[in-house]
Amino acid sequence: MTPLLFGPASRQLFGLFHPSEREGATAVLLCPPFGQESIRAHRLFRVLADRLARAGVAVLRFDYYGCGDSPGDDAQGELEGWRRDVCVAHDELKRLSAASHVVWLGARLGASVAVLAARSGRADPARLLLWDPVFDGNQYLAHLRERHVDALEQSFVVPDPAWRRELARKPEAFGSELLGYEVAPALLAQLRALDANALPLTALYETTVLADPEDAAARHWADTQLARHMPLRLLPFKHPMTWTADPHPNNAMVPAEALQRLLAEIGN
Amino acid sequence: MKETPVLFGPDRSLVGIVNTPDAEGKMAPVACLMLNMGANYRVGPHRINVKLAREMAAHGISSIRFDLAGLGDSGQPSGAGHFMKQVVLDMQAAMNLVETMLGIRRFIVIGLCSGSTNGMATAMVDSRIVGILMFDGYAFPGRRSQLELALHRALAVPTNPAVIGKTMRWLKRKFSAKAAAARAPADLFEPVPREVTEEIFHRSMTQLVGRGVALFFLYTGTTHVRDHGRDQLGRFAAEPYARHIDYRFMGEIDHGLTSLASQRTFMAAVCEWALRVARGRTPGQQHAAAKAAPAEPGPGLSLNALAALPDNALRPADAAAAPEGQPQATTKTIAG
Numbered sequence: 001m002t003p004l005l006f007g008p009a010s011r012q013l014f015g016l017f018h019p020s021e022r023e024g025a026t027a028v029l030l031c032p033p034f035g036q037e038s039i040r041a042h043r044l045f046r047v048l049a050d051r052l053a054r055a056g057v058a059v060l061r062f063d064y065y066g067c068g069d070s071p072g073d074d075a076q077g078e079l080e081g082w083r084r085d086v087c088v089a090h091d092e093l094k095r096l097s098a099a100s101h102v103v104w105l106g107a108r109l110g111a112s113v114a115v116l117a118a119r120s121g122r123a124d125p126a127r128l129l130l131w132d133p134v135f136d137g138n139q140y141l142a143h144l145r146e147r148h149v150d151a152l153e154q155s156f157v158v159p160d161p162a163w164r165r166e167l168a169r170k171p172e173a174f175g176s177e178l179l180g181y182e183v184a185p186a187l188l189a190q191l192r193a194l195d196a197n198a199l200p201l202t203a204l205y206e207t208t209v210l211a212d213p214e215d216a217a218a219r220h221w222a223d224t225q226l227a228r229h230m231p232l233r234l235l236p237f238k239h240p241m242t243w244t245a246d247p248h249p250n251n252a253m254v255p256a257e258a259l260q261r262l263l264a265e266i267g268n
Numbered sequence: 269m270k271e272t273p274v275l276f277g278p279d280r281s282l283v284g285i286v287n288t289p290d291a292e293g294k295m296a297p298v299a300c301l302m303l304n305m306g307a308n309y310r311v312g313p314h315r316i317n318v319k320l321a322r323e324m325a326a327h328g329i330s331s332i333r334f335d336l337a338g339l340g341d342s343g344q345p346s347g348a349g350h351f352m353k354q355v356v357l358d359m360q361a362a363m364n365l366v367e368t369m370l371g372i373r374r375f376i377v378i379g380l381c382s383g384s385t386n387g388m389a390t391a392m393v394d395s396r397i398v399g400i401l402m403f404d405g406y407a408f409p410g411r412r413s414q415l416e417l418a419l420h421r422a423l424a425v426p427t428n429p430a431v432i433g434k435t436m437r438w439l440k441r442k443f444s445a446k447a448a449a450a451r452a453p454a455d456l457f458e459p460v461p462r463e464v465t466e467e468i469f470h471r472s473m474t475q476l477v478g479r480g481v482a483l484f485f486l487y488t489g490t491t492h493v494r495d496h497g498r499d500q501l502g503r504f505a506a507e508p509y510a511r512h513i514d515y516r517f518m519g520e521i522d523h524g525l526t527s528l529a530s531q532r533t534f535m536a537a538v539c540e541w542a543l544r545v546a547r548g549r550t551p552g553q554q555h556a557a558a559k560a561a562p563a564e565p566g567p568g569l570s571l572n573a574l575a576a577l578p579d580n581a582l583r584p585a586d587a588a589a590a591p592e593g594q595p596q597a598t599t600k601t602i603a604g
Contacts, residue, residue, distance in 0.1 A: 157489060179314070180527070253307060
């Protein structure tokens with residue numbers, strides 16, 4: 001595994017390249033979630049990358065600009081820039097691995113960014129694997145605002161009751177600092193506009209979606225794409241990982257169900 | 269500011285990022301070690317290590333943030349030794365790397381939660397560590413402090429649903445068979461008796477303060493609602509070494525630094541303290557300098573020479589001021 005900075009000098013990105021340990025033509029680009037969800041998935045993706053590399057699949061993990069170890073501040077994060085980051089990372093992975101077949105694995109908001117990047121035509125992924133994708137930006141924002149207040153209440157020994165009241169009364173409350181990450185107005189507006197219509201697929205690559213059977217937004221998005229005759233499979237997948245929480249005894253750091261399922265789907 | 273990804277350690281299995289200020293001429297002769305908080309990876313809770321490293325670099329202080337063996341992106345421990353033994357080896361490997369890259373031989377450990385234990389253990393065997401942030405680290409609240417906290421919570425119950433929820437969850441954890449089963453793996457390890465922890469703490473503090481190591485005990489609203497001076501130190505607050513440490517209670521911030529305001533308050537306090545460590549102006553350093561022979565010269569300046577520098581010698585100490593609109597933290601420096 002090699003840590004590296006790549007991309008144009010004005011917008012460098014941090015990445016970790018896992019070279020394949022056996023000959024193989026496939027590589028995987030991991031498009032991480034946003035904010036706390038990215039921290040939560042970090043170790044899982046590290047283990048997944050190791051397993052894939054051992055099986056002959058090169059992997060590049062990376063952080064979007066303004067996220068993780070990449071340069072940039074929280075407030076500089078926005079979807080258009082992250083979409084370009086995916087394409088830059090794709091080129092870097094192809095350069096490092098010489099793979100002919102690059103699969104993009106996008107998780108949560110990373111899945112949405114992957115769809116936007118694939119649609120742009122600036123990269124040529126062979127396949128998209130989308131895990132618990134975010135296809136309803138307003139629902140996602142409401143979820144993160146709720147979890148933000150949950151986190152405050154769990155952390156302070158005597159929480160301030162005003163937080164919960166503010167959450168209920170003001171639709172914009174805590175929207176600019178979701179679970180410890182500054183969210184700029186541009187990103188906030190992009191997330192509010194994120195829905196099934198904003199994330200069209202093209203027929204150039206196959207797409208597999210792993211989502212909770214009760215995820216209505218994923219079902220609606222898949223129906224919309226299937227109606228457009230896009231090559232898409234929506235597969236039910238329940239797992240115990242809580243995206244927004246730190247690991248704890250009932251919320252394993254590397255849930256075996258997720259690891260096995262992702263390995264199997266990439267292997268397919 | 270420059271950030272350099274590195275692989276280091278005997279088998280190059282440790283992963284980290286070295287941050288250095290732009291102008292090397294203004295580089296402070298101390299660097300910060302930032303490590304994992306719990307099992308989360310090197311960026312820290314809500315990316316605070318990245319934000320702090322960049323803030324430190326803006327003030328002339330270099331840093332390395334890295335994953336200990338077995339955590340984050342770093343490889344597995346090389347041996348089957350005790351976890352703390354491996355921690356010390358990893359932290360020494362990080363110091364060796366920074367010494368080689370930057371010529372810096374004095375280090376401040378940014379110890380968040382479990383990191384404070386790691387920092388203290390390493391400082392006991394490696395004199396290159398000249399400062400340790402103990403963020404919600406060791407705490408020995410006495411009976412009065414615990415009763416006061418219980419009273420605060422009881423008074424909040426009628427009007428504060430979140431406290432009711434916390435109490436219900438606590439009861440569930442305490443009495444639910446399922447929750448007890450979930451806790452079972454922790455019982456596989458021999459718990460360290462409180463007396464042993466207290467003895468280690470006392471012995472370490474005596475030695476570290478005697479050596480002039482700067483210690484900053486910073487506690488948050490996750491530990492208590494208020495503090496009457498040094499409540500979290502319990503009976504150790506009366507020990508002679510307690511006069512030579514920095515102690516602050518910040519009830520408005522939380523352990524996970526969840527809000528952006530918490531992060532700004534935390535970074536301002538830690539940067540201000542780190543700059544004082546760099547200049548040899550913490551209570552512990554001044555105490556040691558007053559009673560002992562001149563400190564051993566390092567690659568840059570001695571502690572005494574640093575103390576004589578004007579405040580703007582490294583960078584303006586503007587980090588000392590709380591951000592506009594933010595509440596000033598309750599400061600309780602124990603000195604003299």
